[in-house]
Amino acid sequence: MFHHIPDRTQNRMRVLEQIDIADRADGTPRMERLRQIPPETGRFIAILAAAAPVGAVIEVGTSAGYSALWLTLACQTTGRTLTTFEILPEKANLARDTFRAAGVEHLVELVEGDALEHIADIGEVAFCFLDAEKEVYADCYEAVVPNLVPGGLLVADNAINHRHTLQPMIDRALDDPRVDSLVVPIGKGELVCRKL
Numbered sequence: 506m507f508h509h510i511p512d513r514t515q516n517r518m519r520v521l522e523q524i525d526i527a528d529r530a531d532g533t534p535r536m537e538r539l540r541q542i543p544p545e546t547g548r549f550i551a552i553l554a555a556a557a558p559v560g561a562v563i564e565v566g567t568s569a570g571y572s573a574l575w576l577t578l579a580c581q582t583t584g585r586t587l588t589t590f591e592i593l594p595e596k597a598n599l600a601r602d603t604f605r606a607a608g609v610e611h612l613v614e615l616v617e618g619d620a621l622e623h624i625a626d627i628g629e630v631a632f633c634f635l636d637a638e639k640e641v642y643a644d645c646y647e648a649v650v651p652n653l654v655p656g657g658l659l660v661a662d663n664a665i666n667h668r669h670t671l672q673p674m675i676d677r678a679l680d681d682p683r684v685d686s687l688v689v690p691i692g693k694g695e696l697v698c699r700k701l
């Protein structure tokens with residue numbers, strides 16, 4: 506997966522990494538920033554998505570499509586496609602540019618709108634990466650977990666850097682008898698839940 510990242514995907518990853526670094530350095534307003542995951546989190550979710558059982562691969566919070574590019578590596582490996590949700594039209598447009606530039610349009614379905622209005626329609630979910638506004642994490646968790654197949658994975662970003670805001674949802678996952686869960690100290694902290 507990581508030894509043969511297509512040149513077009515690698516080039517677009519580098520462009521987005523540079524934009525993200527510049528955004529953080531120059532004080533670009535929060536809602537305009539890409540706020541994307543670091544590369545090590547990309548590798549982490551790609552490995553987990555590639556190891557997930559049969560079912561849909563989804564993402565909540567596309568931004569400009571950086572994490573989605575990592576997930577396309579898993580989808581390419583396993584012969585699947587990614588469905589990714591983005592609520593802001595300007596971010597969805599950036600993501601379309603990303604998928605075109607990276608040559609992965611055939612691997613990604615971008616759904617523009619509130620993920621909460623669409624998640625229930627997805628059916629059986631094998632892997633979900635949750636990386637949206639922290640206020641919607643709990644509702645997304647409750648919407649996705651019933652649809653996770655046995656062995657299916659839900660990974661939620663920001664479990665350490667936004668721990669205070671996300672603590673009720675993290676506690677819910679750690680106590681939830683439907684899943685085995687833990688917080689992994691990689692990147693901004695990943696809550697990983699595996700359906701029993």
Ligand SMILES: C[S@@+](CC[C@H](N)C(=O)[O-])C[C@H]1O[C@@H](n2cnc3c(N)ncnc32)[C@H](O)[C@@H]1O
Pocket residue numbers: 539540541542565566567568569570571572573590591592593596618619620621636637638641
């Ligand atoms: C932290 S950024 C995602 C970064 C992206 N996962 C990456 O690493 O490249 C969060 C994104 O979630 C989007 N978002 C927030 N709430 C959403 C919702 N209810 N449905 C879909 N997208 C949402 C925001 O507009 C924003 O672009």
